Structure formats: C-alpha cells, structure tokens
Amino acid sequence: DAGVIQSPRHEVTEMGQEVTLRCKPISGHNSLFWYRQTMMRGLELLIYFNNNVPIDDSGMPEDRFSAKMPNASFSTLKIQPSEPRDSAVYFCASSLTSGRAKGYEQYFGPGTRLTVT
Amino acid sequence: AQSVTQLGSHVSVSEGALVLLRCNYSSSVPPYLFWYVQYPNQGLQLLLKYTSAATLVKGINDFEAEFKKSETSFHLTKPSAHMSDAAEYFCAGAYGSGNTGKLIFGQGTTLQVKP
Numbered sequence: 204d205a206g207v208i209q210s211p212r213h214e215v216t217e218m219g220q221e222v223t224l225r226c227k228p229i230s231g232h233n234s235l236f237w238y239r240q241t242m243m244r245g246l247e248l249l250i251y252f253n254n255n256v257p258i259d260d261s262g263m264p265e266d267r268f269s270a271k272m273p274n275a276s277f278s279t280l281k282i283q284p285s286e287p288r289d290s291a292v293y294f295c296a297s298s299l300t301s302g303r304a305k306g307y308e309q310y311f312g313p314g315t316r317l318t319v320t
Numbered sequence: 321a322q323s324v325t326q327l328g329s330h331v332s333v334s335e336g337a338l339v340l341l342r343c344n345y346s347s348s349v350p351p352y353l354f355w356y357v358q359y360p361n362q363g364l365q366l367l368l369k370y371t372s373a374a375t376l377v378k379g380i381n382d383f384e385a386e387f388k389k390s391e392t393s394f395h396l397t398k399p400s401a402h403m404s405d406a407a408e409y410f411c412a413g414a415y416g417s418g419n420t421g422k423l424i425f426g427q428g429t430t431l432q433v434k435p
Binding site for chain 1: 352354356362363364365366369371410414420421422423425427428
C-alpha cells in the first residue's frame with residue numbers, strides 16, 4: 204500500500220489567502236485524523252472522521268478552519284483566511300477501527316509544512 | 321480524564337547505553353497502547369503496539385515495551401542506543417469500547433544519543 208498521501212508537502216502563502224490541504228488515507232481504513240504540530244504546542248488533534256462522518260472537531264482552533272471528507276478516499280483541511288500563527292506542520296493519519304482486523308494504530312502521512320507570511 | 325503521561329521531555333544517553341523512555345496511562349481498563357517515533361522532518365511512525373495478547377511487546381529496530389498493569393506503565397526500552405535512534409518518541413493510548421479511533425498522545429520525549 205502507498206500509505207497515507209498528503210499534498211502539497213510544502214505550502215507558502217500570504218496572510219489572508221485560502222489554503223487547502225489534501226489527504227488520501229490508506230485504502231480500507233475507516234477513520235481519518237487531522238493533526239497540527241508546532242514547537243510551542245506540540246501535536247494537536249484538530250478533527251477526526253469515522254466512516255466519513257466528523258466525530259469530534261473540538262480541536263479546530265477557529266471558524267477559519269474547516270474540514271471535509273466527501274468520500275472514503277479523500278479529505279481536505281481548509282484555512283480561510285490564513286494567518287501567520289497558522290504556520291505549522293499538518294499531518295493526516297488513518298486507522299482501521301472496525302471489523303476483525305481493527306487495531307486502532309494510526310498511520311501518519313509525511314505532513315504538509317505550511318508557512319504563512 | 322483519560323491521559324497518557326511521558327516522564328521527561330528530554331532524555332540523553334551515550335551510544336551503546338540502555339534507552340529507557342517512560343510512559344504511564346490513566347485508566348482502570350487497559351487501553352490499546354502504542355509507541356511512535358518521529359525523525360526530523362518526517363511523520364510519526366509506529367514502533368510497536370500493545371493489544372493484551374502479550375505484556376512484552378517487541379517492535380522495530382530492537383525496541384520493546386513492557387505493559388505493567390500494576391504500575392499503569394508502558395515503558396519503552398532498547399538495550400543499546402544507536403546514533404540513528406535520535407528522534408522524538410510518543411506514547412499513545414486508545415480507550416474505551418466502541419472507540420472510533422481517537423488516540424490520546426503523551427507530550428513526547430526527545431532522545432539525544434551522544435557519541
């Protein structure tokens with residue numbers, strides 16, 4: 204399997220611009236997670252989906268952040284408008300949480316490094 | 321509240337020395353437990369996981385962890401540190417029946433390996 208795929212790997216944008224991060228989970232996985240990692244705050248869970256349904260978005264910092272999962276193989280995290288404090292590495296992860304093969308371990312993508320100037 | 325605590329945000333060892341990274345969980349019901357490693361500029365990579373099948377779990381790169389219910393601990397060890405082990409390590413737990421997959425992560429421990 205190709206693993207979790209994220210795009211772009213790097214994004215540099217100006218304050219006020221819209222940013223869209225993309226994630227393709229591992230095929231067959233039914234849970235998807237968006238994290239943010241910074242030196243100051245460490246690893247933070249932003250939102251997660253189970254069977255394409257958002258379960259918990261309490262980690263989304265502001266209304267400027269939104270996430271969608273239109274189908275089992277694709278998710279987006281959007282920031283509009285972006286601000287310099289949004290600069291961070293954003294990770295997507297997926298896991299299998301149902302069925303006989305469930306294990307709950309999450310597999311992480313390589314991350315998107317976002318810089319907002 | 322359910323939590324995972326890693327004792328020590330930074331651990332420094334000499335090459336060839338024993339590595340011990342500490343993790344404690346809070347729960348009367350043992351969760352699924354995991355150790356992850358993050359090398360610089362990379363995503364988190366699963367090192368090993370505990371699922372109640374065995375209390376001593378072996379992972380990649382000679383790492384292992386022992387589940388001790390009496391101590392609510394899941395410490396990570398490696399007999400002999402290598403320079404390439406320098407990274408950040410995270411302990412995590414999945415709690416509860418019907419869990420939709422959310423992991424509770426510890427704060428992370430940065431391992432430094434000195435030559």
